[in-house]
Amino acid sequence: MDVVKGRVAVLLFAASTLLLALGGALWLLGPVDAAEVCWLVGTVLGLAASVAWTAAAVRRREPSVDVIAVLALAGALAVGEYFAGAMITVMLATGRLLEARADARARRELRLLLERSPRTARRRAGDQLIDIPVDDVTIGDRLLVRSGDVVPVDGRLFTEATLDESALTGEPLPVERTPGEDARSGAVNSGAPFDLLATAAAADSTYAGLVRLVEQAQASSAPFVRLADRLAVLFVPLTLLLAAGAWALAADPVRAVAVLVVATPCPLLLAAPIAYISGLSRATRAGVVIKGGGTLERLAAARVVLFDKTGTLTRGRPHVTDIVTGSDALGADELLHLAASLDQMSPHVLASAIVSTANTRGLKLDLPRQVTEEHGYGLSGVVGDHEVALGKRSWIAPDPAPPWVRRVRRRAGLDGSLTVFVSIDGRPAGAFLLEDVIRPDAPRMIHSLREAGIRRIVLVTGDRTDTAESVGRIVGTDSVRADCDPGEKLAVIEAEREAGTTVMVGDGVNDAPALAAADVGVALAAHGATASSEAADVVLTVDRVDALADAILIAQRARRIARQAVGVGMGLSLAAMLMAAAGLLPPAAGAVLQELIDVLAIGLALRAVLPGRTHTVTMPPADVARGRELRAQHESSLAVVEEIRAVADGLTTHDPGLGPVRRLVERLQTDLLAHERADQDDLVPIVARVLGDPATYALTRTHAEIEHQVATLGRLLEGLRDEHVQPEDVIELRRLLYGLYGVLRLHNAQEDETAFSLLPSSPVAVGPRTR
Incomplete structure (x- = not known):
């Protein structure tokens, strides 16, 4: 049935577009009658389709903009406005085509999960290995899982195993399992072959449950009710009352036809989609693919954002x-x-x-x-x-x-x-x-989301509690829900929905059920498409999570413009309807006036294609080049920073040799301070030009503190001789070294978050701590 609906939508779109274009070409070439015939056929085609859709909506007891379309197309036929009817048909066909593509996308996502499901298992039978269909595995079977194989069913390990469970938990790091522990289906053996005792049949195993969760979540997702449908609840009865009243009071059916002509819902059918499509285009330029106007409107209404940890708030790779x-x-x-x-x-x-x-x-x-x-x-x-x-x-x-x-x-x-x-x-x-380290742009993204109107931000992850809470504190979430399997994530989303429209952000196969269940699912696909990007409504194609805040601002602006365009257009249409009902506007003039109203509404809607307020920053090429040079120096200085801890750890009261300390302080004075001064002279002004002076105050303060502490270390060493070093001198040196190390670690995190994450298309390298 879904395949048939998709084909019908494609055929209707192709036929209506062809008729409209052919009629336009004939009108330009001169055979006006032939053009009128093409547009007439297009109008009749749209009328037939809209009547069928309206009948289906009536059977479902749902309001539908198709009722207005029926009246508009019938009115166009009655007064001979065939071009307007043909245009309405094209817009109707476009909407149906988009809906059909959305349904197909949901089916593709489920197919990806099914294709990854294990098909066979290797069962031990004495000294032999027998390949059997996974559905034939029974509880108690002893199975061999080779390197690189997907664990076919849930089971208990006979030997040690190294498993990649990212498809289940989203955690990118492989885990070590000991004999006697459980292994879940869907995990990948990333170590040596191991034996497994089957404890569940394939249908009852973890991965099969994951596929069912996606099916259920997709089935429970509320369909998008278009703005036009909601307004149709009021506009359709009003149109019928005015038309009937004009006919009855003046005993003139022409007035009723005039009311129907000017009541054509083109501001609904054209202005709102154009504003939404313009918003979609703006979002795409920002590296965000929003799959349809319905998704854009839900994204604009978002009030709660839930994040998976791995690959979203963290880098997703060790x-x-x-x-x-x-x-x-x-x-x-x-x-x-x-x-x-x-x-x-x-x-x-x-x-x-x-x-x-x-x-x-x-x-x-x-x-x-x-x-x-x-x-x-x-x-x-x-x-x-x-x-x-x-x-x-x-x-x-x-x-x-x-x-x-x-x-x-x-x-x-x-x-x-x-x-x-x-x-x-x-x-x-x-x-x-x-x-798996935190993304430097994640804290700024959280702040941007709050500025965009998000009231609540939740971290929901399958990772352990202490790790999740640490990430939540650093990035600034309101709540942390850890140790969640895919089913528990769905329960969290349902509970958070009471606070408003929910957005779920993730990047793994394990996130697919949650992405499908949330009002808006957002996937990160900068490193390749996954099942999550197929299940999601929004896909970030850039490796920057702060693009999500920009997408919300773009969606809010597009929705606001759409409502303005629809409000102005339908308000003028209503005024024209009243004039027509009073006999002041004949059908021919009404048709012309309605076209002008349509043009005005479309013009207002096209404002959405213009740039609006976002959190995206722009930097001159010279600043970008200098920022990258300073970033390279920053990475080189990390080894010097980490040497501080190594030297401090090596200081002991029973062997107080100061040679390593003196060499370290010399490197700090020559290498580290030179880099910090360059940051103060060049990096701080770059940040000030982008974010404003207040954003640089903390950087300037820590630069001064670093210089002060290095100078203090130098003065302390000047008064010490190796043969006269006392235990309290060693303690003081260690205190200063550990303090300087802590300041530098915090300062480096500030520079990553405040400065270097601003660089466009700049991969965020993570420098190792050295000891």
Whole structure:
């Protein structure tokens, strides 16, 4: 049935457009009668279609603008205004075509989920492996899941497993599961093959439930009621009363025809769609695809925004946030160089993060030799003259581990980080900590949403509570709902809907049910299309979440202009109807006047294509170029910043050597302060020109504080000699170093959020912390 409706919509649109265009060509060439025939056929075609749609609306007991269309087309036929009738037919056909495409889009989204569903499973039968349809799996079967396979059914692990559960939870980092833990269908085996004891049939497993949730959410989504339909509830009875009254009072059917002619709903049928289409065009230029006028109107009415965490408020990919070296003999850059050179040979997501960090630092990587992979443990090979191994702590640094290993594990546990340990020539040499970091533009986007009229912002995620609450505090959400599976997200959306129209923002397959259930679903698709972008009503094609605030402002302006155009047009039409009813406006003049009213309404609607107020900033090319230069210097200075913590950690009262401190302070005075002064001289004015002077006050204050603390460190060292250092001197040095480190960390976050996130199409690199 849906396929038939789609084909009918396409045929009606093609036929009505062809008749309108052919009639226009014939009118220009001279055969006016032939043109009138084309427009007459188009009008009759539209009348037949609108009568059918009106009858269907009556059966559903729904108000419809098609009632006005029937009257307008009938009136056009009665007075011979065939061109207007043909134009109305085209607009009706366009609306039906858009609705048909929306239905097809929903079916495509569900098909994507179904295509990803596992089809077969490998069941152990003694010493043999038998491929069976996934629907034939029964509870108690022992299954083998090979590397890269999708887990076919819910089950319990016999062995350790590394699983990519992003399709279920949205969390981009792979998780380690131990024997006895559960594995859910839909997860991908990103480690060594493992055995699984089936605990549920395919139909009762997690991924099948996810597909059903999408179906149910789509079925429960309220259809968009067009502005024209709502106004038709009042306008249609009024038109009929005026026409009937004019006929009865004057005993003249011509007056009734005149009322019907000037009552044509072109301001409804043309002005509102033109304003909405103009708004859609403006949004597309801002990197936001809004799928239809109905979505635009709902987006304009939004009052509650719910965010998934991964890929929306965070980058959605693991980044190296800390480099820990086991001794002073090996620098962080050398450790990163050796590890990244080896990781070039691995497709693992964590390996990609390490290689990306090395590229950001400008390190030239070597081609490794004799590379072997220990499934479930890590990777080893030869880089230059060194044997290098990367992987789990238990493989690289088994107990009893050095003290620095214990510190790494403690920090990883507190921060929710993943760890990759490194050994060089058979000895543990260091480790990398990786996190899914917050987008620098996310806090500003939250502020922009509030300025656009959003009253409540909620973070709803499948991630653990402590991580989710940390992200929520930093970006400024009103509430955090963590540990939510797809079904629980739907319950949160339903509860939040009481506060107003809801917008759900996500970027993963697991977000598809929530995107379908919300009044407006928004997907981030800058890194490729997913099922979420198919399910969503709005798609951000740029890798900037602050584009959502601009989309809301554009939608609000387009809706406001549409209402103004419709109000003015229908108000003038109403005045014309009263004149026609009084006998002051004959049908022929009424038709001309109605066309002028239509042109005026369309002209008012076209204002929506002009630029309006948004949060998008524009920068001169010279400022963009200088900003990127300062960003590169900023990234280079991160290694110096992180050295502060390493030196502070190495200070002890029983061995108070000041050599590392003196070398550090020299680097701070020459390298770091030079960069901070360049920021103050060049970056602060750039930000002031874009955001205004108040936005730079915090940056200027921290620049001064950094300069002050570095000077204090220098003065303290001038009065100290290594042979006379007392324990209280070491304590004071550590206090100053840790304080400076904290100020610099906060300052770097401020620069990322306030300054560098303003740069257009500038990827936000995340510099690692080095220790």
